[in-house]
Amino acid sequence: MPFLTVADVLRLPVITAGLPRVAAGEEQLDRTVRWVHVTELLDPASFLEGGELVLTTGMPHPSDPTQLRAYVDQLADVGVAGLVVELGRRYQQAPPELVGACRERDLPLIVLTRGVRFIEVTQTVHALILDAQGELLRRAQHVQELFTSLTLRGAEAEELVQTAADLAECPVVLENLIHHAVICAQAGRTDGQVLEAWPRRSRTAATPDRAAVSGPEGWLVAPVDERGSRWGRLIMLPLASGPPFDPEHTMILEQAATALTLARLTGRPAWDRRAHSSVLLDLLHWRYRSRTEARLRAEALGLPTTGHRLLPVVVDHTEATRGGTSVTDHLAGELPTSGVKALVGDLSERRTGLLMALARASAWQPVVERVARDLRAVFGEGVVVAVGPSVTELGEVTRSFREAEEVADAVGPASWGRAFHVASDVGLPELLYSLRDDVRVQKYVERQLGRLVQHDARHGSDLLTTLRAYLDAAGNKSIAAKHVGLSRQAFYQRLHSIERLLATNLESGAQRTQLHVALTAFEALHGHTAGHPFGEPPP
Incomplete structure (x- = not known):
């Protein structure tokens, strides 16, 4: 920084020639010197504004210790940078009363043991101060231009x-x-x-x-x-x-x-929202150097972390906004009014993250259910609320958040009826739904069911529905036939057609298991309701 301090002045040749000695205020030598003022007045404070380095020979200084202390108090109260006393004319050494008063007020007191020309001191220091002020003006222009450029872009x-x-x-x-x-x-x-x-x-x-x-x-x-x-x-x-x-x-x-x-x-x-999002993403991917850093960052945003149960929640939503309000903004506005302390931010374009801080003795399910039902009422049934395990340490949030994300990835349309989802809700349909983009799953479905799908498409038949009913009935043909509203003979004929097209034996438990997995995956790939690949179940 281009500003002159008391310490800088003491290093100038014009001052070092006077063999300066710091008698008091050694810890305050970094004070900025705004100007140099030569005075022999007993009440100089009325001519000072603060930041001056006061030069004096001490000639008018009173002998009364009380008056000398009052003189120092005036200088300290106005905020001078320091007091320089030249010895030889009034004092042969700094009076203890003066030194003591300066120490009490933490005012730098510099004693010059050899005489110097005060005019040379003022000229030298003032020239340096003016140079520093000119540099400050140049710096100010640079800083202003820099922030103006940042603002304009x-x-x-x-x-x-x-x-x-x-x-x-x-x-x-x-x-x-x-x-x-x-x-x-x-x-x-x-x-x-x-x-x-x-x-x-x-x-x-x-x-x-x-x-x-x-x-x-x-x-x-x-x-x-x-x-x-x-x-x-x-x-x-x-x-x-x-x-x-x-x-x-x-x-x-x-x-x-x-x-x-x-x-x-x-x-x-949305500075607050971005700050919340940044902390949540850093927790999700654990970008912190230590647990202490993570705790302080979360607490600085108002989330209590000690003595609370921390509950990570992931919300998937198909619509970014409803009535101009996003899911994230809606949650950020509603949660504080309900007394829930939480970080709320965007994890991605269609995914919102929450980290709630709940009392350890309280049940989290009613809170999450209330949040989920509110979201579905505002943003529709397609909102998915996935909950990770509650934890008591911030360092455990990463694992819990990732589990919540895995649950959110697994929840398809077949499971939208639930208010919220946890890991135990992930069964075979949810697992296959989470793997729906895997080429290996797609190839498996094609190998197992491709011919049947093509036959239904060409002939307008519904053999896939027949197969689903048979598999859901665990191979009980009578129950399956009744479920789809067919006679047993007609149902048997359809099963024979399926066996012929797929070159399989439906009496085999292993074969039925393979087909059951393939059909569940097919429904996940095409977004159908489980058990009814072509629409609603028959009445």
Whole structure:
């Protein structure tokens, strides 16, 4: 950062010639020097604005320790960068009362043991400050042009926040009004370190009207608005070992916050939904370096993970929206009103993921059934709700989510009547439905049933229905004939035709098993209701 600090001034030749010694405020030498002010007044505070390095010979300093302490308090209250006292004219050594007062106020006190020309100090330091201010103006123009370019090409919020973090070399967090960390851009520290106990820490820092330092941790905070009202805020966190924020940090954060505000003016970016989706996908594929990082990221979005039962749910939906509202947006709006804390996000174009946090002693089935029935009422019967096993550790969510996805893949139209589905609901029809895109399954169906399908197509017959009835009756011809409404003789003739076409023996249990699997797979491939490949069952 192109700003002069007290430590920088002490390294200048014009100062080192005076053999400077730091007598107090050693930990505050990284303060920015905004200007140099030479004064011998007893009440200089009325001429100062803060950030000045005050030079004095100490000539007018009072001898009374109380008045000397009041002099130091004035300087500290106005926020000067430091006090430089030249020895030799008034003092042969720094008075203990002056040193003690500066230490109490943590004000840098520099003693020059050899005389220097103050005019040379002011000229040198002011020239460097003006150069730094010119550099700041050039940097400000560059930063403004960069964020303007990002805004004009419609950059996403993640890129805007990351750009701010890269420019400032500090972590930057975008959060909403309820203190959920929507985006966290790293710079120098991991997400885990930045987001530790995030909601609690965030509430201790107030939101100023414009970028300013706030809170006990010294965060730099800038508001992010939407159409005249507050949406959230952008927060820059100081590095533990780095210097405090300077005007360039403030300028970067203000430009980034303005770009985010403009982004919200162009529409209603689903930043919260994208944040939820990102965490859910990272959990599904376990992209975290540790369980702690995963826990902190989830908790930063408002999901309690300790002392709760975590329930992964996958929702498949054929319609992306209904009345302009997507399944994901509908769930995100409805769940909080019912008191359910959850992450809700898109896993794919037609699949929504939920990770619910429920009380360990509560039953999850009523909650899921209520969610499922609400979705089917709004978006139709084609909505499939698949539930993975509940877990108590976030590290176990990945396995449970994958099981829920496997269940969702297996649920076909034949099973749409259930409100929700779990792994135990996956039988042979569901298994074959999940394998419907496998070429080997398709070839198997063709080898087993191809001739029968072709015969029905050419002759308008329904031998497939006859075969299904026979197999469902476990080979009992009388029951099967009655089910399809045929005489036993007519039914027997159809069975002989099937045996001839397929070159099989229907009396063989093994042969019937093969045909049963093939016919179930055929129904899965063609989306028919199980047991009735050509429509509804006869009355």
